[in-house]
Amino acid sequence: MDFTFTPEQRLLRDSVRELMKRHASPEYLRQLEQDQKFPYDLYSAWVEAGLLGLSFPEEYGGLGGTVLDVMIVTEEISKISTDLVMSYSAAIFCGLNIVRNGSEEQKRYWIPKLLDGEIMLAICMSEPDAGSDVGAMRTAAVRQGDGWLINGQKLWTSGAGLKNTVLCVYAKTNPAVHYREGVSFFLIDNDTPGVQCRKLEMLGRRCFGTYEVFFRDAIVPAERLVGGENHGWQCMLSGLDVERLVGAAMNIGGAQAIVDMALEYSKERVQFGRPIGTFQSIAHMIADMQTEIEAGRALMWRAAAMMANNENALKEINMAKLYTSELYAKVANQGVQIMGAYGLSAEYDMQRLFRNARSATIEAGTSQTQRNLIAGLMGLKCR
Amino acid sequence: MNILVCIKQIIDPEVPVRDFRIDEAKRQAERGSAKLVSNIFCENALETALQLRELSRGSKIVTLSYGPPSAEESLRKAIAMKADGAALVNQEAENPDPLTVARVLAAAARKLGPFDVVMVGREAGDWGAGQTGSLLAEELGMPCVSFVDRIELDGSKLKIRRQTDWGWEFLQCETPIVLTITNDEHNVPRIPKVRDVMMSGRQPLTKLALGDLGLNNPVAEGGYYDVAKLFIPQKESKCEFVVGDTPEQRVESLARGLAKLSGAL
Amino acid sequence: MNDIVVCLFSVCGFEKAAKGLVGEGRRLAARCGGALRVILVGDGAIASEIAPLADSVIVADQAELSEYQPESYLAALTELCKIQKPKAVLLGSDTYSLEAVARLAHRLGGSAVCDGSAVRLDGEKIFVTRQVYGGKAQAEIELKRSPAVVSLRSRSLAPASPQDAPGEVRHVVCTLPPMRTRIIERKVDDPGNVRLEDARVIVAGGRGIGGAEPFSTELRQLADILGAQMAASRAACDAGWVPATWQVGQTGKKVAPELYIAIGVSGASQHMTGVSEAKNIVAINSDPEAPIFKYCSLGMVADYREVIPLLRSKLGLLHK
Numbered sequence: 001m002d003f004t005f006t007p008e009q010r011l012l013r014d015s016v017r018e019l020m021k022r023h024a025s026p027e028y029l030r031q032l033e034q035d036q037k038f039p040y041d042l043y044s045a046w047v048e049a050g051l052l053g054l055s056f057p058e059e060y061g062g063l064g065g066t067v068l069d070v071m072i073v074t075e076e077i078s079k080i081s082t083d084l085v086m087s088y089s090a091a092i093f094c095g096l097n098i099v100r101n102g103s104e105e106q107k108r109y110w111i112p113k114l115l116d117g118e119i120m121l122a123i124c125m126s127e128p129d130a131g132s133d134v135g136a137m138r139t140a141a142v143r144q145g146d147g148w149l150i151n152g153q154k155l156w157t158s159g160a161g162l163k164n165t166v167l168c169v170y171a172k173t174n175p176a177v178h179y180r181e182g183v184s185f186f187l188i189d190n191d192t193p194g195v196q197c198r199k200l201e202m203l204g205r206r207c208f209g210t211y212e213v214f215f216r217d218a219i220v221p222a223e224r225l226v227g228g229e230n231h232g233w234q235c236m237l238s239g240l241d242v243e244r245l246v247g248a249a250m251n252i253g254g255a256q257a258i259v260d261m262a263l264e265y266s267k268e269r270v271q272f273g274r275p276i277g278t279f280q281s282i283a284h285m286i287a288d289m290q291t292e293i294e295a296g297r298a299l300m301w302r303a304a305a306m307m308a309n310n311e312n313a314l315k316e317i318n319m320a321k322l323y324t325s326e327l328y329a330k331v332a333n334q335g336v337q338i339m340g341a342y343g344l345s346a347e348y349d350m351q352r353l354f355r356n357a358r359s360a361t362i363e364a365g366t367s368q369t370q371r372n373l374i375a376g377l378m379g380l381k382c383r
Numbered sequence: 384m385n386i387l388v389c390i391k392q393i394i395d396p397e398v399p400v401r402d403f404r405i406d407e408a409k410r411q412a413e414r415g416s417a418k419l420v421s422n423i424f425c426e427n428a429l430e431t432a433l434q435l436r437e438l439s440r441g442s443k444i445v446t447l448s449y450g451p452p453s454a455e456e457s458l459r460k461a462i463a464m465k466a467d468g469a470a471l472v473n474q475e476a477e478n479p480d481p482l483t484v485a486r487v488l489a490a491a492a493r494k495l496g497p498f499d500v501v502m503v504g505r506e507a508g509d510w511g512a513g514q515t516g517s518l519l520a521e522e523l524g525m526p527c528v529s530f531v532d533r534i535e536l537d538g539s540k541l542k543i544r545r546q547t548d549w550g551w552e553f554l555q556c557e558t559p560i561v562l563t564i565t566n567d568e569h570n571v572p573r574i575p576k577v578r579d580v581m582m583s584g585r586q587p588l589t590k591l592a593l594g595d596l597g598l599n600n601p602v603a604e605g606g607y608y609d610v611a612k613l614f615i616p617q618k619e620s621k622c623e624f625v626v627g628d629t630p631e632q633r634v635e636s637l638a639r640g641l642a643k644l645s646g647a648l
Numbered sequence: 649m650n651d652i653v654v655c656l657f658s659v660c661g662f663e664k665a666a667k668g669l670v671g672e673g674r675r676l677a678a679r680c681g682g683a684l685r686v687i688l689v690g691d692g693a694i695a696s697e698i699a700p701l702a703d704s705v706i707v708a709d710q711a712e713l714s715e716y717q718p719e720s721y722l723a724a725l726t727e728l729c730k731i732q733k734p735k736a737v738l739l740g741s742d743t744y745s746l747e748a749v750a751r752l753a754h755r756l757g758g759s760a761v762c763d764g765s766a767v768r769l770d771g772e773k774i775f776v777t778r779q780v781y782g783g784k785a786q787a788e789i790e791l792k793r794s795p796a797v798v799s800l801r802s803r804s805l806a807p808a809s810p811q812d813a814p815g816e817v818r819h820v821v822c823t824l825p826p827m828r829t830r831i832i833e834r835k836v837d838d839p840g841n842v843r844l845e846d847a848r849v850i851v852a853g854g855r856g857i858g859g860a861e862p863f864s865t866e867l868r869q870l871a872d873i874l875g876a877q878m879a880a881s882r883a884a885c886d887a888g889w890v891p892a893t894w895q896v897g898q899t900g901k902k903v904a905p906e907l908y909i910a911i912g913v914s915g916a917s918q919h920m921t922g923v924s925e926a927k928n929i930v931a932i933n934s935d936p937e938a939p940i941f942k943y944c945s946l947g948m949v950a951d952y953r954e955v956i957p958l959l960r961s962k963l964g965l966l967h968k
Contacts (some may be wrong), residue, residue: 007459008584012577014418014460019574026935027858050577063578267401268937348936396782400917400939403784412781424899481750482759508918510780510787511898513762517750526719526828529747532892542832546892547743548845548901550837554718556829565899568888606792608759611775613787622931622941625948633948634955637932638962640946644928645849645874645907 003301009072016076019049024080026349033083033352036206038162043087046077047117052091055242057099060111067242068304071249078253079260082356083205085250086158087120093243094121094168101185101227101235110166110187122159122190124169124213125236127152132369134170134236135179139215141171141186146222148173148186150194150215158363160211161197165190167213170232183232187224194218204355241307241314243364244321248300251324251360252293258328258335258353259289265339265350282338289331296324315377322370325360332357384442384558386432387498388466389488389515390425392450392457394418396508403615410613411478412509421457424504426572428564429461432502433573435534443467445495449487450474455588463575463583470495470589472596478510482607485518490596492523495589499558500541505530505565516563525561528554532567650682653734653795654702655725655752657744658690658709659716662697664846665740668805670701672767673738675808677703679769680735684808684815687728689713689721692819699814701807706732707819718829722748724822726755729795736767736774736796741902745799753797760797761789767798774798782898783921801902803845804925837893844894844901847877849909850926852896854919855883856912856933856952863890866956867911873963879903881919897922911952915940 005013023045032039046052055070056062070092077085095114099107113119130137139152150171154160160167167188174182190197196214227235263286266277276282303316332354336343343350361367375382395418404413429446436442445468446461448454458469472491476483492498501523506513520527532551533544543554546565564570575583593601625640627633654673656666670686677684683703688695691714692707699705708724725748729737737752739745741763753760764776768788774796780787791798844850851871853863863878871878879901880894896903897919904925911932913919920943923929929944936949948955 006584007456008581010456011460011463011575011580011583015463015574015577015580022574025855027856048576049574054577063581065577065581069581264937342936396918397916400784400942403781403917405781405785410787412785482754505899508782511763511782513746514750514760517747518754521751521754527747527751528718528829530743543829547834548893549843550835550891550893552831552835553833554829555832560829565892566882566886567892568886571886603793608761608792609790611788611790613780613785615785618942620942620944622944622947625946630950630954631958633950634958635962637930637946637948637955638959638966641874641907641909641930641959642963642966644930644946645876 003298005072009069012069013072013076015049016051016073019045020077020080024084029081029352030349032207036209038087038159038207038209039084040163042084043120044117046088047115051088052117053115055092056095056111056115060099060107061115062111066308067245068308070242070246071300071304074246074249075253075256078250079257081207082250082254082360083207085253086205086208087162089243089246089250090121090123090159092246093239094123096242097168097185097235097239098187098226100238101231106223106226118164120159120162120165122157122162122165122167124154124157124160124167126154126156128155131156132366137170137172137179137183139169139171140175141173141184141220144219148220148222148225150186150188150218150220152215154213154215157197157211157213158205159208160190160213161199161209167195170236173229173232180233181230183236184229185226185232185235186220187226188218188220192218192220203358204352205359241317244317245300245304245307247364248296248303248320248324251328252296252300254353254357254360255289255293255296255324255328255331258331258350258357259286259293261350261353262286262289262335262338265342276338285334285338289334292327293331296320296327299323315374318365318370318373318377321365322367322374326367328357328360384435384439384500385496385498386435386442386444387492387496387501388425388429388432388444388446388461389501389503389519390429390446390448390454390457390461391422391504391507392419392448392454393422393507393509395420396423405613405615407613409477410610419453419456421460422504422507423572424506424508424564424566426504427566427570428502428504428562429464429466430570430572431531431534431564432500433465434570435500438536445470445498447488447491447495448472449479449484449491458588459583460575462586462588463579464573465579468587468589470591472591472593476602478610479602480607480609481512481514482518482603483601484515485522486601487593487596487598488515488519489522490598490601491591492519494591494596497559499560501525501559501561503561503563505563516561520561523559523561525559526556527561527563528556529563530565531562532565532570534562649733649735650677650680651732651734652677652680652682652684653729653732653737654684654686655737655739655745655748656686656688656698657716657721658688658692658694660740660742660744662694665742665802667807668802669738669740669800670698671807672800672802672805673808674701676736676738676767676769682735685732685734686815687725687732689724690716692817695817699817700810702815704815705817707817708822709819710821712824713822715831716744717827717831718744718747719827720824722751722755723824725752727822728820729756734795736798739797739799741799741801749797749799753795756795756797757793758795758797759791759793760799761791762799764798764800767800779921779924782916782918783924784917803904837891842877844877844879844896844903847903847905849874849876849907850879850896850903850905851876851909851911852879852881852913853884853890853911854881854913855887856914856935857884857889858912860889862953866953870909870956870960873960873967874909876907876909881913881916910940910944911956913940914938915943
């Protein structure tokens with residue numbers, strides 16, 4: 001059992017770390033958070049370094065890397081910002097979704113644009129009445145001439161309103177049947193007439209942003225349908241493995257950043273004549289936090305190794321997502337606690353790390369949904 | 384042009400003071416959980432070499448390290464940055480003195496060369512002896528220019544800029560030559576592209592032992608110098624923070640403090 | 649032989665650093681029971697200033713040496729040191745001395761140490777103390793070969809006292825090799841200014857400044873009110889915000905001001921090792937965890953942009 005990275009993976013990790021150090025200083029991140037702005041220059045630096053191409057097939061301009069490579073990159077970026085990393089991960093899942101389900105023509109059209117940084121992608125699934133209950137979605141796509149007419153409203157769409165962003169929209173194309181047979185996947189430019197994005201005020205992830213998207217008679221040409229009519233559900237499912245593993249890497253990176261910050265603080269902050277890290281209550285907390293992160297890491301890598309080995313890793317992947325997301329939110333809470341009032345102060349970074357952590361147990365499958373899935377995979381169908 | 388860039392791998396010099404430990408008996412720093420990294424000035428040298436290669440078509444860059452097996456990673460990184468070749472001379476002794484290092488590098492340079500330009504970092508971030516380049520030049524019988532930050536071609540010669548205490552100097556230099564490189568806004572080492580990182584493991588890397596260089600014992604008779612003692616001096620620090628409830632009051636407190644300390648006002 | 653040689657270049661003048669070096673040479677010579685011989689390369693005008701402090705001054709002032717060139721000066725030093733057969737050779741820590749030290753040692757069959765802060769004799773042995781690991785530790789190095797060729801930070805070393813009778817001044821001609829490197833142009837950055845190494849008050853900016861412009865506006869204005877010179881950390885120089893000559897640190901200037909004001913400087917040991925001789929350090933940094941606060945006597949956790957304008961007006965008022 002080999003738990004070590006190869007020298008290339010270590011170099012990849014170190015290169016991403018250096019890139020983030022140069023392009024995303026703590027001061028820069030604070031400024032971005034204050035302005036609630038997305039750093040397109042940082043995204044361009046990722047494009048230039050070839051980070052986006054990492055997991056895409058070579059015939060579309062990619063580097064043919066594995067999900068492990070993407071996880072390494074994701075964890076490193078996440079250590080700096082789990083807000084900004086979402087633009088990277090969105091490009092990966094949505095892009096891979098197109099690779100898996102798109103026509104040859106669509107792949108040759110869209111993937112190079114994505115890898116060159118010409119477009120960004122954002123996933124558009126949830127609605128006011130459809131969160132965990134995805135099938136309750138009402139946004140509908142109706143045939144109109146050669147193309148489709150889309151009407152409806154999407155909610156909690158991360159990154160939807162950014163520049164040059166193409167939305168990966170799931171809409172009902174056959175409302176009469178069960179949603180698994182009646183949903184389709186469309187690629188819709190966010191500046192299409194009839195499409196309107198409104199940024200929401202959220203607790204965290206403010207730079208990538210969370211949006212509401214309105215579709216009012218938005219016309220979408222036929223070639224924007226991916227995977228065939230009514231095959232949206234399969235498209236959605238096909239990418240979930242990678243999405244959840246990469247999400248786990250994001251959670252671990254985010255959690256590690258919190259522990260690193262709390263550890264530094266505990267070595268510096270003096271109360272009662274000594275660094276607070278020398279008090280058992282704090283030291284034990286930090287020991288526990290790091291131990292659990294390592295456990296999460298091990299689970300994540302095992303799931304990734306199984307997947308790389310073409311084994312059925314569905315259960316382990318869902319466990320990794322569940323465990324690391326809850327760990328991340330918990331560690332964030334402890335991070336604030338260790339820093340005391342400084343953890344609450346807007347002048348320090350811990351509060352931002354805390355705010356950006358909270359969504360981990362809600363996005364890409366709530367913890368409750370995850371538990372259902374895992375129990376189900378263990379043979380327990382619960383209600 | 385054949386360019387040789389010497390690279391040293393060291394314990395990450397960015398380890399904060401608080402976490403820095405030394406082994407007083409062994410007279411060196413303890414690695415602890417710190418990473419091993421390529422010395423930044425060596426990377427500045429490699430970046431300078433890469434830019435020089437762009438000016439001088441057909442030039443080749445070989446990177447060379449005298450170090451333990453871990454140093455291979457520094458060389459792989461150099462390959463990922465697009466150096467043409469790499470060689471590692473196995474170092475068994477711990478913390479060899481600068482003359483020993485220079486002798487080994489010179490022997491390797493003679494074996495792998497001939498080279499027109501040999502670049503080394505001006506000093507290493509660990510011991511910072513700042514002698515290797517100079518001694519290497521003497522061993523190779525080449526002239527040496529130190530603190531170089533820019534290189535241009537000048538016919539068959541080089542036009543070199545180097546930093547001085549008061550500004551810069553431009554030198555016209557013949558090759559072959561040894562240059563020690565210092566940091567500049569233009570030689571910040573490039574970050575390897577992912578594609579090159581993934582290919583770096585597959586490129587050939589020459590591994591050499593001292594015997595391959597005809598050096599049974601590169602250490603000078605009686606030694607060159609020894610580290611007799613290594614210690615961390617105790618530092619007393621008392622920082623007074625400015626007082627005041629409002630920002631205005633705090634700045635007032637700062638202004639008074641500055642006026643007093645500068646004595647000029 | 650127990651003589652001590654001090655190597656000086658006339659282009660560097662006979663300033664604080666050179667005087668301190670000669671002072672150290674005298675002290676070492678006294679301990680060794682040998683003579684102090686100063687080798688002066690270049691124009692011989694300052695020889696008369698040095699002569700009262702040394703047992704002899706050997707001046708290599710032929711026309712080809714009127715201007716510093718690395719190879720010719722090294723050749724002259726080598727030839728003259730070989731004749732003297734000293735126990736130790738001392739040089740300063742200026743650019744020209746630093747590039748000569750190890751090469752000179754090699755040619756003399758000796759051992760070199762750069763950037764030493766102190767020299768100690770123990771019987772026949774010579775030990776040099778210097779900062780290592782980016783200023784995080786100190787090492788004492790024993791030089792094993794003779795002569796010991798040492799470059800010293802000599803600004804804060806005491807100068808020598810004049811002797812009863814000045815040393816002999818001798819002019820010599822050296823054999824110079826053909827030069828393979830030639831300095832063709834010198835550029836002085838900010839010629840009017842006091843050198844950082846001699847500055848009494850310094851305002852230094854680091855990565856936290858965020859760009860080039862504040863150096864020439866806000867920080868410059870603050871420096872002007874305080875009559876200070878300006879400096880920077882390596883990060884600011886590498887970013888191209890300020891010239892490399894502003895860099896203070898392990899691989900930059902070593903300064904010894906009365907007051908060093910560090911703004912947006914994190915306080916990495918490699919920077920602070922260049923400030924180790926400062927009397928007082930004051931820091932403004934938005935990061936309360938910044939290491940700089942361990943080195944300073946007065947500190948403020950704030951965004952410098954919110955502090956400097958107000959600070960300037962308050963200093964202006966105090967000035968009145």
